Amino acid sequence: MPFTTLCLAIQKAIHEVGFSEPTEIQKSVIPLVLERKDIMARAQTGSGKSASFVLPILELWQENKGEGKAKIKALVLTPTRELTQQVAEAFVSFGKFLPTKPKVVSIIGGEKIGEQLYDIQQGCDIVVATSGRLLDIMSKKQINLSHVEFFVLDEADKMLDLGFEQELESILKALPEKRQNLLFSATYPEKMQAIASKITQNAVEVNVEAEQLNVEHIAQRAILVNKENRAPLLRHLLKTHKWKKVLVFIANKRACENIAMKFRKHGFSAEAFHGDLVQEGRNWALQALKEGKVNILFATDIAARGLHIEDVECVINFDLPRSPLDYVHRIGRTGRAGKKGVAISFIDHEDEAHFALIQKRCDVKMEKESIQGFERIGEAPKKEKGSAPVKGKRKSKKDKLREQAGQA
Template identity: 65%
Template sequence: MSFSQLGLSSPVQKALKHRGFTQPTPIQKEVIPLVLAKHDIIVRAETGSGKSASFILPILELWLKQVGEGKAKIKVLVLTPTRELTIQIADAFSTFGVFLDRKPKVLSIIGGESIGNQLYDIQQGCDILVATSGRLLDIVTKKQMNLSHLDFFVLDEADRMLDLGFSEELDLILKELPLKRQNLLFSATYPPKMQLIASKITKDPLHISSSGKEVAVQSILQRAILVNRENRGPLLRYLLGSEKWEQALVFMANRRSADNIAQKFKKYGFLADSLHGDLLQEERIFTLERFRAKKINILFATDIAARGLDIDGISCVVNFDLPRSPLDYIHRIGRTGRAGRDGVAVSFIGHEDKEHFSLIEKRSGVKLEREQIAGFELSGETPIKEQGKEPIKGKGKSKKDKARELAAKASVN
């Protein structure tokens, strides 16, 4: 099936061709016709499935048919959990709308930037607003934004928003929206709290589910390499040379580790940098643009880069430190092997990681052969864990997770 068979117009098809997209993904085949038919939908789709384009393309089609003359009014509102995803989706609306007879005015509204400038841009008129919920709420409370003309409300990465205590913010935002609108919800998972959120937004949606495991695993070679923690840095340097990875995204456990190892790799002559939540927004955008432009070959990042970031050409994802959640493993490796390209995902496994990685394999539906690289073999013995000591990562909830759940319950009550 081609994009033309999905009911997309020539200008949108031209933009797709210009970006190198030739065939729709399975989720796009299902979602695009339903959005064009003006259904409310709830889509469960993993990273790498092409879900962003599945709502951006048909919304552009419908927007063009409904847009009136005069000053632009906000017709589309998209909420996302992160600043990076907000900017990326806003850019995608502009990119896919570049050949339309009337190009949409698209704004991204995020924290870390001047709220005064954002208010000014909104008041000058915009058609499509993409925002993080916190900053949108800041602007809504100032009563200087009109959302009464809204036709489309999109909630992207909705399950991630639940983690951030989103329910109360959503209630306040929904009060500003017209009751008559088309609602589109996208989520990688669908926990019970997600059902509560969905019931607030839409009453009779169509449900679509696409397993992201198949999407991620299909084009990605997954590898598990046994190595002692102190040898992970030297092993990574060796692999970067021997495997000829042009661009590598390396996931670290925390911000300090990402900064420290990036500095070490720079000293070894690598084009490396770090990405994490402690950076100013301008620094995060600058770093990502340099990575996209291949001015950086190795990006050491926390899980801020695990969801939503769409960067073409990432040769390899390396789990220098394993993710806490098995679901985050799928999100991480989904950064490579995108748009039909092949990719590689490598996980470093030490004695302390064996049980946790087995749990990740079980939850992700994979079983990987353990490799050893000559000169970097895993040595020593697996420490015997005393009864009642720290549980395996991922089996229990962290204090932060428990606090977020309590906050979410309090906001509901």
């Protein structure tokens, strides 16, 4: 399906952005959206799925936008603030040449709610939001979703990880029953399917394999190293290879901030990127990496999906991801658009079994290597079996209830 099925104004915007041919997900999804079908699409991050719903929604919206004050016709939910802003920017970018430009509002935490309320009250056509901030605004009865025609869940499986299920119930109650539902997810676990059934009963399933993970463009390496030597090894690799854009994944927020600070003390241009940063700080860190003001971004897994950062030369798993699927998302930040990239994983003794699982689930094989001066030494600590529970030592549920009743 070429982009010529869309109006000339949208085609002009597509050309300006630099798209030439639609990706597989766009070929499959755009015609179905234009036919007003509900969709459950399975596609990896980086496959071009944002454009697969942004483009046809704009096409249908401009055909039937109505008169008078703008009403919210499209609601898009995403798991992270950055992806929310990115999708909102896509609506603005692809709609810039339409006779009437869509009014797009992004609703995210970490920014002043008053300004977002003002933008909504002024009238808007498209809202892109994280669910938590959207519910805050809904609780104030300051948003009208009764005119929504398009409801989109982007990276739906990631939203489940963040405890989205209960929030969805409240949002669905505020939407009209008659609407078009578009669900996009990298995986469809049982929980995802159960939630999808609450949203739509007649969805067309689209399954696109991870076409964007061109492993032939990504040199994958696994380096054996003791946990305490990971930071010195990373400094050695950075000095040796002189990469200009490096994304380093860290397990938690606190460690992410600490290691970025230590690397700055060693003279590296480094910043941290994680969920505890204020939104202004998150925006600055991302933009600094994109513009080359910063060479190294230490990040938690909020940077693993949805973010578009061009020319990342190397991704380093300082800590392995918990989910094997997140390994795919992480290394997919490099080797994009036909360019070459490097993905390096540090493997301590305790990581061996989990790394073997990642290789099996992701169907990747690589020889483990050692770097001179940073060789892994010692053996994996033996796991000690915990002592068996002693019968009668723990309070029963009845005993706990009796205690609570007595205290009451």
